[in-house]
Every structure is written in C-alpha cells, then in structure tokens.
Amino acid sequence: MEDCIFCKIVSGEMPCHKLYEDHRVIALLDIFPTTKGHTLLVQKEHEQDVLHSSEENAQALLTTARSLAPTIMKTVHATDINVIFNVGANAGQTIFHTHMHIIPRYAGDGLETWPQGETDHEAFKKLAEEIKGNV
Ligand code: 5GP
Ligand code: ZN
DSSP, rough: TTHHHHHHHHHHHOHHHHHHEEEEEEEEEOOSSSTTEEEEEEEEOSSSSSTTTTTHHHHHHHHHHHHHHHHHHHHHHSEEEEOOOOOOOTOOOOSSSSSSEEEETTTTTOOOOOOOOOOOOOHHHHHHHHHHHHO
C-alpha cells in the first residue's frame, strides 16, 4: 500500500536489518529498539492490524515467533521476552500494517509491565456475563 513503511520494507523499496523471510512474513530489527534484539515480525500482505489479518497470516506470525524467538534470545542473552501486538492508536499502534513485537527482556532492565488494578468480583461477574452475552 502506498505510503506504508512496512509495505516499502516488504517490497525492498526501504532498507531493513532482516533476520528471516518466508512467503508470508519478514522478521527485522526495530529501528527504535526498546531493548537489544527488539524484533518486528511483519506480515507481507497489507492488512491494518492482527484483528483484520487473515487466519493464515496471523498463524504465520505466531509460527515464526515460536521458531525465531529462541534464536534471538540466545543471541542477545535475554532471559525472557514480551510478545505484543498493538491494535489501534490508543494501544500504541503507529504503523497500520500488521506486525508483532518480540521484545527481549533482561533481569533488571528497568522496564515496567502493566499496572495492576483493583479486584472487584461483583463487577467482574457482571462484565463476564455482558461479554459472553455479546459473543
Ligand atoms: P507500533 O507502534 O505500530 O506497534 O510499532 C511500530 C514499530 O515500528 C515501532 O516500534 C517503531 O520503532 C518501528 N519502526 C518505525 N519506523 C521503522 C522503520 O523505518 N524501520 C524499522 N525497522 N522499524 C520502524
Ligand atoms: Zn503496508
């Protein structure tokens, strides 16, 4: 798609530090890494986010993550990883072409995880019913 950075990377119009490629996915280093080894798995087809991706493309991202992540971790000596999809601008998505983040984590890396809220079983019960009612 015109003006899409990831389409330009997929087509070769823009350079990247590529780690892996197959017919559905390319893996490349994030240009502004959160931690050393921060990798993006970008699907080749332009779809706006993982909820709009075909089942096959979404599966291919997960399959690639599962095979490539251990190699990344071994290479950068990371103990753990976060695997993240941002979906929508309020969730931090800035490039609207489906991609998965693999973010290596290290002991004492100082990154915060999600803040935790209050437990409210009454509210959870109502909410769970509401969501199930909408399935
Ligand atoms: P999002 O915020 O949409 O989930 O993630 C987009 C990611 O793409 C960001 O982590 C950002 O650092 C990365 N990024 C933005 N522009 C480029 C680029 O030109 N090349 C590469 N390799 N990564 C990019
Ligand atoms: Zn695109």
